[in-house]
Amino acid sequence: MRNALAMSLLAIFLGGCASDPASRDISGVWINQAAIDEAAKGGNLREALLANGPNLEWSIDSQTAKANYTNGFEWVEGKLMPEKDGVWQVSFYGGTSTDLSISGNQLxxxxxxxxxxxxxxxxxxxxxxxxxxxxxxxxxxxSAYLGGQWRVVSGKGQGNQVTFLADGQVKGLPDANAYALCLAGDCASMSGEYDSLWLQQDEVGAAHIFVRKGPQLEIFQALDSAKPDEMPQLYPGKREWLLEKQL
Incomplete structure (x- = not known):
């Protein structure tokens, strides 16, 4: 009887701790996996991000009461405060706020x-x-969108094996050893309905338009339809490469 009572009191104690928001530490880096999973299907990158965004990553430190996020263009800093029932409030400059909570393994x-x-x-x-x-x-x-081995089907370096590394390096693509995907911001405004990426060889680089259709990746020259005093408006010109993913 005494053991049963002790176990009951222990269960109540543990349950009380679990319900305390301060005991459910949400510190760490959290990423928008839904957007990544949608992009990994091999379609339009910007559409995948917009459908599951706009925010892409949270960095949270409950010890310093900081919670920052990025949408791919802005870095937004917030102040983290625990509320009741496992909810944390993040307050931003200007008086706006948002609530965060844990559900299973998700933020x-x-x-x-x-x-x-x-x-x-x-x-x-x-x-x-x-x-x-x-x-x-x-x-x-x-890694999810461009990972694996690609082959140059047409274009300079035909037959080459191409690898896009997660750190932004690219190997096997002629005249390029680094790349960056356009996620949001000015580059997205300039490319409009098209996906774009930056290809660079050492210190020299340029924007390109690309189209991803499943295992195929087309990369085009980026032409500009804007006037000299306007923001660039990029559209696809000559196709430079057709890459095919090796399945």
Whole structure:
């Protein structure tokens, strides 16, 4: 009887601790895995991000009461405060705020006037602790969207094996040893309905338009229809490469 009572009291104690928001530490880096999974299907990258965004990564430190996020363009800093029932409030400059909570293995960002409800997963990417905000998401996205081996079907270097690395290096693509995917911001405004990426060889680089259709990746020259005093408006010109993923 005494043992049963002790077990009951222990269960009550543990249950009380679990319900305390302060005991459910949400510290760490959380990435928008839903956007990555959608992009990995091999379609339009920007559409996948917009459908599951806009926020791509949270970096949270409950010890310093900091919670920062990025949408691929902005870095937004917030102050983290625990509320009741396992909810944390993040307050931003200007008086706006959002609520975060844990549901299973997901971080849930509640719907607000500014953003829809979103879910995030703890990052499994192994990076330095001082990696810039958004780097975990970009590494995971690049691995899922462009990972594996590609072959140049047509274009310069036909027959080459091409590898896009998660850290932004590219191997086997002529005249390029680095790349960056356009996720949001000015590059997205300039490319409009098209996906774009930056290809660079050492210190020289240029924007390109690309089209991903399953195992095929077409990369085009980026032409500009804007006037000299206007923001560039890029559209696809000559196709430079057709790559095919090796399945």
């Amino acid at each position: 849930i960002q509640a719907a607000s006037d500014d953003d829809p409800r979103q879910s995030f997963m703890r990052s499994g990417v192994n990076l330095a602790s001082d990696a810039p905000l958004g780097t975990h998401f970009e590494h995971a996205l690049k």
